Amino acid sequence: MTRRRTIRTVCPRNCYCTCGMLVTVEGDRIVEILGDPENRATEGTVCLKGLSYAERARHEDRLTSPLKRNSAGGFAPVSWGEALDEIAFRMKAIREETGPLGLLHYEGSGNHGALSGLADAFWHPFGGCTRAHGDLCWPAGLEATRLTYGDNRHNHPHLTRQSRFILLWGHNPAETNIHQWRLILEAQEKGARIAVVDPRSTDTTDLADLHLKPRPGTDGALALGMAHVILSEGLYDEEFLDRYAHGSDAYRERVTEFPPDRVAEITGLTGEEVRILAKAYASTPPALLIAGFGLQRHRHAGQAMRAVCLLPALTGNIGKPGGGWQYANLASHVLRPPPGMPPAPQGPARSFPTSRLGWNLQNLSDPPLRGAWFEKANPVSQHPRAAEVRKGLAGLELVVVVDQFLTDTARMADFVLPAKTLFEEEDLVTAYWHPYVQLRQRVWEPPPGVLTETEIWRRLCVRFGFGTGAFDTDPDERLRAILPQGREEALEELRERPIDFSDFGEVAWSDGRFLTQSGKVEFSCQEAADLWEVDPVPDYASLPEGHEGPGAAEYPLQLLTCKTRDRIHSQFGNLAMIQEVDRPRVLDIHPEDARARGLEEGDLARIWNARGVAKAPVRIHPGIRPGVVHVIEGRCVEGDPWMNLVTDDGITDMGYGATFYECLVEVGRA
Amino acid sequence: MTGFLLDLNRCVGCGACVLACRIENRLPADVSWRRILTLNARRTAGGPTYHFSLACHHCDDPPCAKGCPSGALEKRPDGIVFLHEDRCLGCRYCEMACPFGAPSYDSQKQVMTKCHLCAPRQDEGLLPACTQACPTGALRFAPDVSQVPDGFREAERVPGFSSPGGFGPNLLISPPRGGLRTPRFETLVALVLPGEGGAHG
Numbered sequence: 001m002t003r004r005r006t007i008r009t010v011c012p013r014n015c016y017c018t019c020g021m022l023v024t025v026e027g028d029r030i031v032e033i034l035g036d037p038e039n040r041a042t043e044g045t046v047c048l049k050g051l052s053y054a055e056r057a058r059h060e061d062r063l064t065s066p067l068k069r070n071s072a073g074g075f076a077p078v079s080w081g082e083a084l085d086e087i088a089f090r091m092k093a094i095r096e097e098t099g100p101l102g103l104l105h106y107e108g109s110g111n112h113g114a115l116s117g118l119a120d121a122f123w124h125p126f127g128g129c130t131r132a133h134g135d136l137c138w139p140a141g142l143e144a145t146r147l148t149y150g151d152n153r154h155n156h157p158h159l160t161r162q163s164r165f166i167l168l169w170g171h172n173p174a175e176t177n178i179h180q181w182r183l184i185l186e187a188q189e190k191g192a193r194i195a196v197v198d199p200r201s202t203d204t205t206d207l208a209d210l211h212l213k214p215r216p217g218t219d220g221a222l223a224l225g226m227a228h229v230i231l232s233e234g235l236y237d238e239e240f241l242d243r244y245a246h247g248s249d250a251y252r253e254r255v256t257e258f259p260p261d262r263v264a265e266i267t268g269l270t271g272e273e274v275r276i277l278a279k280a281y282a283s284t285p286p287a288l289l290i291a292g293f294g295l296q297r298h299r300h301a302g303q304a305m306r307a308v309c310l311l312p313a314l315t316g317n318i319g320k321p322g323g324g325w326q327y328a329n330l331a332s333h334v335l336r337p338p339p340g341m342p343p344a345p346q347g348p349a350r351s352f353p354t355s356r357l358g359w360n361l362q363n364l365s366d367p368p369l370r371g372a373w374f375e376k377a378n379p380v381s382q383h384p385r386a387a388e389v390r391k392g393l394a395g396l397e398l399v400v401v402v403d404q405f406l407t408d409t410a411r412m413a414d415f416v417l418p419a420k421t422l423f424e425e426e427d428l429v430t431a432y433w434h435p436y437v438q439l440r441q442r443v444w445e446p447p448p449g450v451l452t453e454t455e456i457w458r459r460l461c462v463r464f465g466f467g468t469g470a471f472d473t474d475p476d477e478r479l480r481a482i483l484p485q486g487r488e489e490a491l492e493e494l495r496e497r498p499i500d501f502s503d504f505g506e507v508a509w510s511d512g513r514f515l516t517q518s519g520k521v522e523f524s525c526q527e528a529a530d531l532w533e534v535d536p537v538p539d540y541a542s543l544p545e546g547h548e549g550p551g552a553a554e555y556p557l558q559l560l561t562c563k564t565r566d567r568i569h570s571q572f573g574n575l576a577m578i579q580e581v582d583r584p585r586v587l588d589i590h591p592e593d594a595r596a597r598g599l600e601e602g603d604l605a606r607i608w609n610a611r612g613v614a615k616a617p618v619r620i621h622p623g624i625r626p627g628v629v630h631v632i633e634g635r636c637v638e639g640d641p642w643m644n645l646v647t648d649d650g651i652t653d654m655g656y657g658a659t660f661y662e663c664l665v666e667v668g669r670a
Numbered sequence: 671m672t673g674f675l676l677d678l679n680r681c682v683g684c685g686a687c688v689l690a691c692r693i694e695n696r697l698p699a700d701v702s703w704r705r706i707l708t709l710n711a712r713r714t715a716g717g718p719t720y721h722f723s724l725a726c727h728h729c730d731d732p733p734c735a736k737g738c739p740s741g742a743l744e745k746r747p748d749g750i751v752f753l754h755e756d757r758c759l760g761c762r763y764c765e766m767a768c769p770f771g772a773p774s775y776d777s778q779k780q781v782m783t784k785c786h787l788c789a790p791r792q793d794e795g796l797l798p799a800c801t802q803a804c805p806t807g808a809l810r811f812a813p814d815v816s817q818v819p820d821g822f823r824e825a826e827r828v829p830g831f832s833s834p835g836g837f838g839p840n841l842l843i844s845p846p847r848g849g850l851r852t853p854r855f856e857t858l859v860a861l862v863l864p865g866e867g868g869a870h871g
Contacts, residue, residue, distance in 0.1 A: 030693070031693070032693065032694065032799075033693065034802065034803075035805075045686070045803060045804065045805040046686075046803075046805070047684065047686055047805055048684050048685045048686040048688075048689050051686055051689040051690055051693060051803065052689060054689075054693045174682045175682070175684075178682070178684060178805045178806065179805060181682065181806060182680075182805060182806045182807060185679065185680050185806060185807075189679075201713040203682040203683070203719075203721075205713075206713075206718070206719050207679065565682075565684050566685075576699055577689050577692060580685070580688060580689075580692075580702070581683075581684070581685025581688050581689070581706060588712075619712060620712065621712045621713070622712060622713060622714045622715055623712060623713025623714075
């Protein structure tokens with residue numbers, strides 16, 4: 001019998017849980033995947049995606065050779081030598097004729113690890129390159145939280161058990177943060193109340209004591225309306241405000257503009273619902289407010305998130321176990337860049353907001369983009385205005401894609417380079433829900449034909465005659481040097497357990513020392529006005545492409561493209577194990593909206609606006625708010641709905657985020 | 671008798687149990703020992719939504735064994751309904767006899783297969799893989815379903831499901847707590863009645 005080995009490692013996907021895993025292998029086969037009990041947030045289980053690595057790691061469709069586009073438009077396997085020689089030759093030509101900015105380096109979130117930083121050991125001596133800034137996912141909420149509290153941190157997850165009221169705002173942890181959901185269930189079993197704000201019905205809303213379904217994009221008004229009730233009914237924490245609030249007078253004045261009846265008109269809720277939610281939240285301490293990322297995917301997202309994230313401060317729930325504001329916890333984001341990196345180039349840098357990828361691929365000038373390198377990314381599926389992304393890629397003379405599978409983006413490449421899996425290179429992984437840095441220990445070598453990205457960059461450096469010092473470091477020494485200064489020796493401990501390197505303890509802000517410019521919680525924030533040209537006080541305005549926007553007459557339905565438990569964006573859905581339990585890729589539409597359009601269950605629907613057309617089968621869904629339609633995002637396989645053909649490439653008011661959920665459509669039978 | 675416990679308040683139908691079973695027992699693609707049944711996935715008003723994670727219930731008096739012409743199915747003293755693949759003819763009578771669709775035909779081996787409560791794991795002192803993997807603690811293993819474990823609230827055999835035909839399936843279900851699973855505005859209204867709130871200000 002082959003020897004069994006169990007290796008402690010971590011799931012590096014773009015997901016709240018970032019589970020610690022114990023992977024048991026026999027020869028080249030995974031025989032068991034368990035959660036790491038040493039991770040005090042994920043507590044010994046992984047989700048179905050983590051389990052599916054048993055299939056994914058050795059999937060028959062996995063790429064194990066570089067591919068080169070041939071004259072017939074297909075791909076032919078080529079050797080690494082041939083692929084990298086030609087890629088280097090063409091990159092050199094672009095650099096000589098156009099300059100280094102003629103090339104784009106784009107890195108997505110497909111596989112988290114600190115060694116990603118080694119790409120710059122190539123790009124720095126190359127002279128730089130064009131990049132994208134901002135993020136498709138969460139930056140407006142991050143920036144809103146930073147401006148308000150000074151940093152993105154929150155209580156240790158296990159303190160959720162002590163909450164007496166949990167308000168889940170645009171958040172669906174039963175599907176997207178299963179370990180948080182377990183904690184919420186335990187709090188509920190001890191008597192905690194749960195309220196959910198979400199235009200959809202989900203596995204999370206099933207257990208809610210109260211479920212409000214506002215119009216998408218009106219969360220800022222709802223938060224200000226709740227504040228109106230809390231202030232006028234005397235349910236705020238006066239002592240907390242006296243000690244820790246900056247600018248609360250201006251905020252109080254703004255709040256008077258949002259009485260519940262006006263908020264009811266804006267949000268489509270009733271005034272009674274607004275009052276009940278506000279009173280219940282404010283009068284049941286400790287109350288925990290957890291916001292998802294969905295409510296900040298529109299043009300006024302930052303101001304809305306500022307309004308929402310002030311409610312815990314208004315009610316004195318900050319700095320208390322069981323209370324707090326949870327959006328993202330960056331406590332583990334303490335790692336340093338890899339050692340031995342060559343200096344950054346002196347020449348001009350260039351970048352564009354990432355949501356505008358399609359436009360920039362086609363329209364950047366002086367110099368124009370001629371080539372692009374994509375890794376850990378599938379923008380043809382995941383970027384808004386996907387048709388423009390495709391058009392942009394088709395117009396480039398060199399597209400290199402590094403991936404494990406032939407994704408929608410890889411299919412458009414000139415060269416596809418096979419990528420390692422999480423099991424094939426040791427790396428350090430941070431999280432954004434729990435505070436732990438975890439060591440992604442190597443389970444086995446990459447299979448024949450696959451190189452790590454580290455090795456790909458090293459070989460390119462050799463071809464360009466660049467120094468390879470950053471790559472020649474001993475791998476353990478390199479990881480030690482990436483750990484926080486003075487904690488280098490913790491690498492050995494990381495082989496045994498996750499480590500929280502942060503120094504603020506389990507209760508965020510318990511010291512009352514906020515890292516804002518005023519040192520207090522900023523109800524009015526001059527920095528927000530200076531940086532982003534917004535009102536210093538959170539406000540609400542209806543969205544340009546919202547329910548009152550000029551496009552609403554022609555395209556009256558608001559489209560949401562949310563996440564689910566089975567997939568991370570365009571990953572996992574190609575696996576048979578996942579397909580067995582997958583959620584249907586359907587258009588959820590309210591019976592009233594379906595009836596008005598003559599749509600019946602199972603009809604293939606056409607979902608369109610001026611930007612494009614997508615298709616998905618109809619599922620009549622009484623649980624969704626009328627006027628709102630929903631399709632799960634991400635194209636994992638041919639035939640999955642391609643929703644980013646209709647989404648817009650707007651930019652959020654702060655943080656350079658994307659505006660996926662500010663999207664009007666009309667729907668009809670295909 | 672030995673069996674499973676399922677807490678309907680906790681199960682979100684994620685399927686981790688299905689995958690863990692498949693990995694542990696190396697099931698081919700056309701074989702499934704555990705599956706998820708979701709009722710009211712589209713949340714029709716007035717009806718709650720439930721997810722059931724279902725496998726073999728290791729009945730007290732298993733109809734599958736009664737219907738087996740080759741004696742391949744055994745109700746073991748420890749309660750596990752065990753299928754001896756080497757004695758199986760592949761006639762699929764047990765599939766017809768089981769009211770829960772638990773036995774699953776392996777077309778490659780041309781025999782029936784089914785959940786054995788991870789008997790080999792139990793021999794090593796380990797939990798069945800499905801229960802070990804459940805991220806919410808909804809699905810649990812019960813060495814004796816008549817002994818309701820701590821923390822498993824209001825557990826009961828659900829009427830109508832408890833014993834069709836007198837087989838005595840050993841699945842214990844914790845039904846939804848009073849009215850949960852239908853969002854309840856009234857509970858919040860009660861919570862904020864004058865005099866019951868107002869901790870601040």
